[in-house]
Amino acid sequence: MEVLTENIQLFLPLIIIQVVLFIVAIIDIIRIKETNGPKWIWVIVAFLSILGPIIYFIFGRRRD
Secondary structure, three states, rough: OHHHHHHHHHHHHHHHHHHHHHHHHHHHHHHHEEEOOOHHHHHHHOOOOOHHHHHHHHHEOOOO
């Protein structure tokens, strides 16, 4: 039981960062007018991959 508690404490900050990045990416996808590619693909990428939100912010956003 102690090992499980230690693992949760170790990964909890990473899980929180991942959830925050996902929420920010989804809000940005909804609010932005145009992305590089269809918005629904970026939602899927952000949802399915651990690095999805980061990939969206690097490649999905348009820099006008």
